[in-house]
Amino acid sequence: MKHTLDIIPLQDWLNTDGKPLIIAGPCSAETEEQLVSTAHLLANTGKVNVLRAGIWKPRTRPGEFEGIGSIGLEWLKRAKAETGLLTAIEVATAKHVEEALAAGVDILWIGARSTANPFTVQEIADALVGVDIPVLIKNPVNPDISLWLGALERINRAGIKKIGAIHRGFSSYEKTAFRNEPMWDLAIQLKTLCPDLPVINDPSHICGNRELIPYISQKALDMDMQGLIIESHIDPSVAWTDAKQQVTPAALSELLDNLAARQAASNDPAFDDNLATLRTEIDKLDDQIIQKIGERMKIAEKIGQYKRDNNVTILQVSRWDEILQKRTQLAQALNLDADFAKKFLELVHNESIRKQNAVMNVQPTAQA
Ligand SMILES: C=C(O[C@@H]1C=C(C(=O)O)C=C[C@H]1O)C(=O)O
Numbered sequence: 001m002k003h004t005l006d007i008i009p010l011q012d013w014l015n016t017d018g019k020p021l022i023i024a025g026p027c028s029a030e031t032e033e034q035l036v037s038t039a040h041l042l043a044n045t046g047k048v049n050v051l052r053a054g055i056w057k058p059r060t061r062p063g064e065f066e067g068i069g070s071i072g073l074e075w076l077k078r079a080k081a082e083t084g085l086l087t088a089i090e091v092a093t094a095k096h097v098e099e100a101l102a103a104g105v106d107i108l109w110i111g112a113r114s115t116a117n118p119f120t121v122q123e124i125a126d127a128l129v130g131v132d133i134p135v136l137i138k139n140p141v142n143p144d145i146s147l148w149l150g151a152l153e154r155i156n157r158a159g160i161k162k163i164g165a166i167h168r169g170f171s172s173y174e175k176t177a178f179r180n181e182p183m184w185d186l187a188i189q190l191k192t193l194c195p196d197l198p199v200i201n202d203p204s205h206i207c208g209n210r211e212l213i214p215y216i217s218q219k220a221l222d223m224d225m226q227g228l229i230i231e232s233h234i235d236p237s238v239a240w241t242d243a244k245q246q247v248t249p250a251a252l253s254e255l256l257d258n259l260a261a262r263q264a265a266s267n268d269p270a271f272d273d274n275l276a277t278l279r280t281e282i283d284k285l286d287d288q289i290i291q292k293i294g295e296r297m298k299i300a301e302k303i304g305q306y307k308r309d310n311n312v313t314i315l316q317v318s319r320w321d322e323i324l325q326k327r328t329q330l331a332q333a334l335n336l337d338a339d340f341a342k343k344f345l346e347l348v349h350n351e352s353i354r355k356q357n358a359v360m361n362v363q364p365t366a367q368a
Contacts, residue, residue: 003193005152008161010198010226013134014086016049019261021200021227023088023107024252025052026234027242028065029072038234039079041249047256050107051076051085052229056096057241058113065240073103080104088136092120094127101131109136112168112205115151116140125158134162136200136229143170145186149193164198165190166229167220169206179208179245182216184223191224200227204245210236213247214255221262230255293348297355304356314356320349 014021024042029035035053042048053076057067076087088107091097092114100108114120115138128135135155140147148165155163167187169180191199201220203213217228233239236246247255266272307314324345331341357363 002195003149005156005163005194005197006161007163007196009196010164013162014049016227020221021050022048022256023050023052023200023227023229024048024232026239027054027231027246028057028240029053029055029068029075030240032075032078034234035072035075036079036082038232038249039083039085041234042232042252043083043085045249045253047253049086050088051079051083052088054241055089056092058092058111070099073099073105076105077103091124094123097124097127101133107134107136109166110138110151110155112138112141116142116147118150118154121151121154125154128155128158128160130159132162133160134164135160136164136166138166138168138202139170139186141171143183143186145189148190152194152197164200164226166200166202167225168202177212178206180206182206187223198226200229201225202229204229204231204242207245209244210247210251213245214258217255218259221259224264296348297352300352300355301359304359307356308360314353314360
């Protein structure tokens with residue numbers, strides 16, 4: 001099902017010359033000198049559209065640096081006046097919104113912790129009624145697409161049509177190479193539900209370290225995302241926050257140069273022809289896969305009838321183990337990922353069990 005947000009497309013409110021939107025700047029505004037000099041270096045690359053800076057920082061523990069506060073807005077004004085860069089900051093309360101608007105900030109974003117809290121998002125939405133300013137909404141910390149959509153809807157209902165989403169990854173219990181798990185499938189779901197919604201990737205917060213940023217940035221462009229927000233500091237080694245994930249403006253410039261720009265479509269007719277031929281093959285194979293799965297389920301149902309007539313359990317662990325082992329081996333021999341093969345087989349097995357259960361046992365309807 002498609003989602004109906006009333007959106008003004010990104011290219012109608014921000015000209016990026018057909019290139020991805022690049023937002024860059026320090027995690028936190030620390031001093032006037034740090035912010036303004038970083039802004040100049042970023043502007044001089046000619047590759048940055050918007051200067052970002054954290055003014056109020058949501059920190060996990062008290063006692064850490066919680067942002068420089070309102071004075072930082074004056075520094076941002078100066079950076080904008082001197083470089084011509086647009087400016088963007090995070091807002092988390094109605095007061096932040098008021099101050100940001102009064103300071104002439106160009107773009108607001110809502111942070112991941114705020115997106116997770118509908119009261120906060122509503123407070124921000126109420127403060128934005130009657131205002132024409134672009135608002136970007138980061139995914140909530142927890143992998144819940146409804147919360148992300150809900151926040152987009154709240155802001156949209158306040159009359160903000162210049163909206164976008166920022167994919168910054170999700171908290172996960174498992175420790176991986178990433179600070180926040182990308183869980184690309186959620187960003188893909190959002191793009192599928194809201195095809196007109198610009199989605200921007202935040203590789204800095206996904207990675208938590210400089211080294212992985214180029215890889216994630218390229219993947220984001222390959223996922224047809226419209227831009228990148230990357231933390232950049234004049235001297236990351238002395239940054240007051242997120243030191244490990246910030247890059248110098250020079251490193252950012254190099255990183256952007258090395259990204260392969262991709263288009264959503266090609267205008268080469270030969271490419272289109274070849275793609276169409278290959279897609280026909282995929283269509284045929286998909287049809288066969290679904291047909292074969294249908295046939296397999298019919299046999300499982302037949303087995304269910306036998307089991308019912310002979311009072312044999314549905315689940316047969318040793319048979320299932322054997323299938324899992326043999327088919328995963330086959331999958332690997334065919335260059336398929338073992339994990340993928342396992343997940344696929346598990347899905348099929350669960351459905352086979354559901355089908356047999358339907359044959360063998362009548363499920364009572366729950367009383368209202
Ligand atoms: C179909 C059967 O029942 C279950 C489903 C299986 C399957 O779908 O392959 C395998 C083992 C059982 O857990 C069976 O016993 O063969």
